[in-house]
Amino acid sequence: MRLSRFYIPTLKEDPSDAEVVSHKLLMRAGMIRKVTSGIYNYLPLGLKSLNKVANIVREEMNRAYALEVLMPMVQPGDLWQETGRWDFYGSELLRVKDRHGRDYCLGPTHEEVVTDLVRGEVKSYKQLPLNLYQIQTKFRDEIRPRFGLMRGREFVMKDAYSFDKDEAGAEDSYRLMFEAYKKIFSRIGLRFRPVQADSGAIGGDFSHEFHVLADTGEDTIAVCMNEKCEYAANLEKAKVNAPADDSASKAECPAIEEIATPGTHTVEEVCAFLEISADKLVKTLLFNVDGEPVAALVRGDREINDVKLRNLMGGNEIDLASEDEVKEWTGAPVGFAGPVGLKVKRIFADHELCASTDWVAGANKGDTHIKHLSLGRDCKIEKFADLRVITESDPCPDCGGKIEFTKGIEVGHVFKLGEKYSKAMDATFLDENGKSKPMIMGCYGIGVSRIMASAIEQNNDESGAIFPPAIAPFELCLISLGGKDLAVGEKAEELYGQLMEMGIDVAYDDRKERPGVKFADADLIGYPMQLVLGGKGLKNGIVEAKNRKTGEKIELPLEGFAEAFTAWRAEIWQSWGLTL
Ligand code: ATP
Ligand code: MG
Secondary structure, eight states, rough: OOOSSSSSOOOSSOOOTOSSSHHHHHTTTTTTEEEEEEEEEEEEHHHHHHHHHHHHHHHHHHHHTTEEEOOOSEEEEEHHHHHHHHHHHHGGOOEEEEETEEEEESSSOOOOHHHHHHHHHHHHHGGGGEEEEEEEEEEEOSSSOTTGGGBEEEEEEEEEEEHHHHHHHHHHHHHHHHHHHHHHHHTTTTTTTEEEOGGGGGGGSSSSEEEEEETSSSEEEEEOTTTOOOEETTTTTOOOOOOOOOOGGGSOOOOOOOEOOOOOOOOHHHHHHTTGGGGGEEEEEEEEEEEEEEEEEEEETBBHHHHOOOOOOHHHHHHHEOOOHHHHHSOOOTTTSSTTTTSSSSEEEEEGGGOOOOEEOSSSTTTTTEEEEEEEEESOOOEOOOOBBBOTSSSSSTOOOEEEEEEEEEEEEEEEEETHOOOOOOOOEEESSSSSOOOEEEEEEEEHHHHHHHHHHHHHTEEEEEEOTTSSSSEEEEOOOOOTHHHHHHHHHHHHHHHHTOOOEEEEEEOSSSSSHHHHHHHHHOSSEEEOOOOHHHHHTTEEEEETTTOEEEEEEEETHHHHHHHHHHHHHHTTTOOO
């Protein structure tokens, strides 16, 4: 493409509402323009990159036997009523009425529509497995749209849905998608990690998020630093193993004693007052689980993990108790709850609490705590279980290695749905014995537009973006410094023709601009390869080649250019971990 005929409205300044680097650079490089909050136009350059991401996704989905379809963006409310999500989904679902007053919504996801499609088509086990996917615009009325394409309200997603006749088939479908995702993110050239995520009621290891590693990510993930171990999990999911030795909890412990702790409500205040460290204290948290009071105990310096508690409660909704409930169940103001004498039938404790005894806890009495608490002796714990959030000082639950927290951007999610939608919507088939059964489903999303942004979050410098070659809007920028030197212009034209013939996606900067402008634009946009042809080079029979990522420049001979260029190009791709 000749840049003299292309439209790239670059900006000198960062837009005032842009907080993260990808948002700034996508705007400044003339790739996107804001229409309104969380909604963008893709300009020609931006769309080129988006399409490259989409095509890699498409190729790998096709290879994994997923079949491309296109479902509507506008969906009838009736379908959402069938699954109960019309009421449950909340304000992210944009609801509209048609001229007859009927309910519709803009699709934030397509489980309802795809299940409706498949129940109308598939009748027999012979038609299964089936995996349908689409690459399409989604709408979610996000509470805080921000960071440009990272969290838009309208965004492009690939969503796939698998249908199987039994559990084993569903697990195969899941694995096939998991492997396809690894190929997709590798081919795009991103540093990423598959991360275990909570699979709620389904249980097992059937929910993985794929995270692009970048300091600016919104999510924190726990990653094992042992090179031989692949453990990575989001904080909701990350397991903490039970202590190996629980003998200390059975040690002698004096009888419980009350101590006055006037005006101390928080763990910090209690510890400061009693001059103890927080790991000597048991924190008692109260929850309302379907109307029933439940207490959960964790060490004073730990955070309760709500998702782990919810799963322990069979996946029921759990709510932190209100102030009134706390007062009713403890008989004391907030801040003095403890496991002894609590009006709560079920008490669960984090299994770390088995490793010690002689605790301090709330006394269920205003301005009072107890000391010398032995959990086994003084209260009835229904179960010791993994209930807290992992920390960086915990060992890896798989190999015992060192855990570190890293920031990640969620770019994909594979998830086993089981029978949730097929049961609710009666999507059944006849098995080998003529018996009617609900199909077993999985769903698999990729944030196509978010990938573009996360590629920049991961790869940029003070001059601009640095695109991985496979998804760069153009793989190469050929800069002609011809000016009045007609011979340079002629040779640049010739090189351009040659590169086009070689099938290279090249941006040919033939604009009548100063060299400085051309260099700055090329760096800002972040083409991974630049070729610069000037008068001096032409005289010496060379063209300068720059690797945008490393800044390294080499000279390629004009004589035998094709061969030298091909070798250089392979090196550049290799530096991104990619083979051509
Ligand atoms: P998040 O936790 O970031 O809101 P999600 O769990 O809601 O993501 P899914 O419903 O699993 O996301 O959607 C599949 C993929 O779509 C995500 O992995 C992400 O890459 C992308 N995605 C989700 N919401 C947005 C958004 N508001 N803007 C851009 N991409 C998004
Ligand atoms: Mg979301």
